[in-house]
Amino acid sequence: MFAALAAQKHYFSLYLNSISGFDEIRDQFEAECLAAGKKLDIGKMRVRFKALADLPLDVVGRAIGAMTVNDFIANYEALRPQQK
Numbered sequence: 001m002f003a004a005l006a007a008q009k010h011y012f013s014l015y016l017n018s019i020s021g022f023d024e025i026r027d028q029f030e031a032e033c034l035a036a037g038k039k040l041d042i043g044k045m046r047v048r049f050k051a052l053a054d055l056p057l058d059v060v061g062r063a064i065g066a067m068t069v070n071d072f073i074a075n076y077e078a079l080r081p082q083q084k
Contacts, residue, residue: 002072003064014047014060018067021075029063032056 004015019026033040036056041048049055 032059
């Protein structure tokens with residue numbers, strides 16, 4: 001899963017697996033969110049928010065666009081244990 005959106009009981013979750021394992025992209029994402037004046041409630045890969053207005057969509061778009069699918073797959077395969 002590259003990115004996903006889920007509705008939880010009391011909030012929404014944006015799963016950005018594309019920034020997991022890429023510290024430079026994640027740090028830039030966090031810095032841009034804070035610079036946009038948005039409250040950042042983030043876990044390892046999940047950004048939680050109550051309303052769409054709480055999410056800086058331009059920052060999310062840049063974070064998703066910063067990672068190519070091929071780089072994402074290569075990272076996934078590198079992290080996955082080798083099977084015999």
